[in-house]
Amino acid sequence: MKERLLSLLLVGLMGASLVGCGGATEGGSAGGDAGKTIRLVNGKIEVDSQLKKLAEMYEKETGVHVEIESMGGGIDIQGELKAYYQSDNMPDIFVCGGAADFDNWDGLLQDMSDQEWVKDTDAAFTNDEGVVGFPYTTEAVGLAYNADILNAAGVDPATITGPESMRKAFETIDAKKDELGLTAVIGYYAEPVNLYWSTGNHLFGTYLDSGLDREDRTYIDMLNDGGKIDDARFAAFADMVELFNEYADQSLLVSGTYDQQILNFASGKYAFVTQGSWIGATMTGDDADAYAEAHNFECGMIPYAFEEGMDTILTNSPSWWAVYKDGNVAEAEAFLQWMAGDEAQKVLVMEAGFISPYKSCTYVANDPFAGTISSYTAAGKTSAWHWLEMTDGYSQNYTGQVFADFASGTLSKDEFIETFKQVTENAYAQ
Amino acid sequence: MxxxxxxxxxxxxxxxxxxxxxxxxxxxxxxxxxxxxxxxxxxxxxxxxxxxxxxxxxxxxxxxxxxxxxxxxxxxxxxxxxxxxxxxxxxxxxxxxxxxxxxxxxxDNYKAMFTEISFLWSLIITVLFVVINMIAVNVIGLALAVLCTSKIRGVGFFRAAYFIPNLIGGIVLGYIWQFVFNNVVLNWTLQLFDYNSSMLSKYNTAFLAIVIVYIWQYAGYIMMIYITGLTTVPSDVIEAASIDGATAVQTFFRIKLPMIASTITICTFLTLQSAFKQFDVNMALTNGTGSVHFMGQYLTNGSQMLALNIYNTAITKNSYALGQAKAVLFFIILSIVSIIQVRVSNKREVEM
Structure with missing residues (x-):
């Protein structure tokens, strides 16, 4: 009988501990139901601390706790979100990077067209379900240059308006490379493993949009119609890439990392770099020492003018925040409205270095590229980022490699064009 | 009651x-x-x-x-x-x-899988990778084990040194070696042959790079198992052989090798299985890149093994169902391997 008692006791103990475990997990997810907590999945890990600061400010003001969960650095955020969805652990606000992402969540996102902030911006993401994406920053893709070097070489960036003038400028700078202390004319990296997005998305994005109106969808529609590429335009684009290959830093062209690219540009070793406005934050942050040593030179951007007369840079919201329909909608919407307001914009612009997509925002970031972007925007010389609508995995699994092969010389220009078309067809055949 | x-x-x-x-x-x-x-x-x-x-x-x-x-x-x-x-x-x-x-x-997913040339390529190089590694890792592991059981000085240090790479996670290891290949090896090839692309940018050299890293990571582990096997070989047999005038080479091939036959079986299947499942080093080192012409097509996944192909299909190309179908095939392959392994080792045990 004693044994039996003991065993019953053990069963009870085991049961109690199981219930304890169960209770703990339930308690964890029940936090969302309390009504005073919202969770935000942020895709820009570099502004994690600023967002946490904003969340604290918001909690002080309204008593609503905002949990910031930052992802980045090579994590596939959409994959991660899908795992959350499967485990019934969806955040109330999460990041979406473009049409394909929004399509995935079709029917699960809150239409925010009745919100105040919508009237204050042109950059909201809208589809047939309404306004589903909250914009929080603007980024620009253009050919970034070091104004000091161009000055010293006697090249006026305003004269680079087409392929001939671009080649001439490159030749002029290349001739004076040694006295200017340059390693190469342009910091163009075509490494396929970690930098595929730079070539496959941003550089190729100029083929889709350079010189076009924001609303012009000619080339993205062609591409999304089974992977069609316009021959004449792409040939001109390939000429530009060939020029970049020729004047790039040969030892890092096919193997360099993002960090090396920005550091070398910030140290004044390249006159141009094929990265967008986001490098400003790195130059004044991580690379501040090198940048200071290069006398904090002025930066600017010129259009990727692979055809004569292309005069726009590509600006867009790089991603948006969407509100999950079954989450804590009211609190999430209130938080986003607050984020679009003056107090939050000040932190986002002045501390996180964002370029505000909101018209009422008057702050200008202390960023090397902020001035350039504002002047292009004011002149109406901007094009959209239609590459956000390309098929999933197109640059990572297909075109990044083709750019790398072209750079390493495995493919000639004609082969590059032909191969590019072939992989595009493959990518769209799936 | x-x-x-x-x-x-x-x-x-x-x-x-x-x-x-x-x-x-x-x-x-x-x-x-x-x-x-x-x-x-x-x-x-x-x-x-x-x-x-x-x-x-x-x-x-x-x-x-x-x-x-x-x-x-x-x-x-x-x-x-x-x-x-x-x-x-x-x-x-x-x-x-x-x-x-x-x-x-x-x-349909199963049909699509077999008409996808890039997947067939992944399948082929995975098999190739498995065969190469099964042989190379075992030969090198055994050679190291023989060295580390001989009477050289500092055996303990060498054992630990060869084993340590196995304690580093595959992702970390991949990034370390990526740095080595991109910054060190590249400089050599640039100076010696004026060749500007890293080993990782061509599918064949990238494949070689993965093989090297894998051997570096895994040979030490296999060595440890072989050392255990070699130390169980009774010393009286070896002594008898040496009295009979057998050379070291003869002792190794005629006495030690047959005595550790069961260890060899275990190690062979261990390497076979883990090579099939190769994922982390592959992902961190090349992420499957490298271009190759295969069956009349230009493929961009020249160094992508099966597991990474499944992952990319599901996650980056956003077709979870197709990735799942590939995973089912992967499961079938691995279970066949496991069943053969169990059969073979059972048979051996009976013989012993």
Whole structure:
């Protein structure tokens, strides 16, 4: 009988501990139901601390706790979100990077067209379900240059308006490379493993949009119609890439990392770099020492003018925040409205270095590229980022490699064009 | 307590347990918000097991006890292996994209998989990788083991040094070697041959790079197993051989090697399986890049092994169902390997 008692006791103990475990997990997810907590999945890990600061400010003001969960650095955020969805652990606000992402969540996102902030911006993401994406920053893709070097070489960036003038400028700078202390004319990296997005998305994005109106969808529609590429335009684009290959830093062209690219540009070793406005934050942050040593030179951007007369840079919201329909909608919407307001914009612009997509925002970031972007925007010389609508995995699994092969010389220009078309067809055949 | 009472009590507990389990499951499937359903399920299960335990029977008593003891293990196995496997089979016949499914496509995913040339390429290089590594890792591992059991100085240090790469995670290792190949080896080739691309940018050299890193990581581990095997070879046999005038080479091939035959079997299958499942080093080192012309097509996944191909199909190309179908094939291949392994080692054990 004693044994039996003991065993019953053990069963009870085991049961109690199981219930304890169960209770703990339930308690964890029940936090969302309390009504005073919202969770935000942020895709820009570099502004994690600023967002946490904003969340604290918001909690002080309204008593609503905002949990910031930052992802980045090579994590596939959409994959991660899908795992959350499967485990019934969806955040109330999460990041979406473009049409394909929004399509995935079709029917699960809150239409925010009745919100105040919508009237204050042109950059909201809208589809047939309404306004589903909250914009929080603007980024620009253009050919970034070091104004000091161009000055010293006697090249006026305003004269680079087409392929001939671009080649001439490159030749002029290349001739004076040694006295200017340059390693190469342009910091163009075509490494396929970690930098595929730079070539496959941003550089190729100029083929889709350079010189076009924001609303012009000619080339993205062609591409999304089974992977069609316009021959004449792409040939001109390939000429530009060939020029970049020729004047790039040969030892890092096919193997360099993002960090090396920005550091070398910030140290004044390249006159141009094929990265967008986001490098400003790195130059004044991580690379501040090198940048200071290069006398904090002025930066600017010129259009990727692979055809004569292309005069726009590509600006867009790089991603948006969407509100999950079954989450804590009211609190999430209130938080986003607050984020679009003056107090939050000040932190986002002045501390996180964002370029505000909101018209009422008057702050200008202390960023090397902020001035350039504002002047292009004011002149109406901007094009959209239609590459956000390309098929999933197109640059990572297909075109990044083709750019790398072209750079390493495995493919000639004609082969590059032909191969590019072939992989595009493959990518769209799936 | 008499028997009838006891019987009815246990039946009541059993019924309550069943009711708890079923109602908790129904609540979960219907998506009810009652947060106590987890507790209800657990209490139900415990009541059910308790009822079983108390049930007064001589005939089935042993069976019931066995079941109760096996239950936690069976439950974990079902939740983590059996159920996901069933779901996986189910999803592979749909157009699931990770969020929702709209229709059933039957065997279309399986057909699409075999007409996808890049997948066939991944399959071929995975097999190639497995064969190369199975031989190379075992030969090198055995050679190191022989060295580390000989009477050289600092054997302990060498053993540890060869084993340490195995303790570093594959992702970290991949990034370390990526740095080596991109910054060190590249400089050599640039200076010596004026060759500006790194080893990792061409599919054939990238493949070689993965093989090198894999051997570097795994040979030390295999060496440890061989060392254990070699030290179990009785010294009297070796002594007898040396008295008979056998050279070191003869002793190794005629005495030691046959004596550690079972270790060789174990190591062969260990390397075979782990090479098949190669993922982390592959992902960190090349992420599958490298271009190759294969069956009249230009492919961009020249160094992408099977596991990475599955991952990329599902995650970056956003077709979870197709990735799942590939995973099913992967499972079949691995289970065939495992079954052969079990057969072979059983046979050997009988012989010994």
């Amino acid at each position: 008499n028997k009838v009472n006891k019987k009815s009590l246990s039946l009541v507990i059993l019924a309550a347990g069943c009711f708890g389990i079923i109602s908790a499951l129904i609540m979960d499937i219907m998506g009810a918000d009652n947060s106590f359903r987890g507790e209800l399920l657990i209490v139900g299960v415990i009541a059910f097991l308790g009822g079983l335990y108390l049930y007064p029977t001589q005939k089935h008593h042993k069976g019931i006890i066995n079941f109760i003891f096996l239950f936690p293990l069976l439950f974990c196995f079902a939740v983590t292996v059996i159920i996901p496997f069933g779901l996986g089979l189910f999803y592979s016949t749909t157009d699931w994209n990770g969020i929702r499914l709209t229709r059933f496509v039957g065997l």
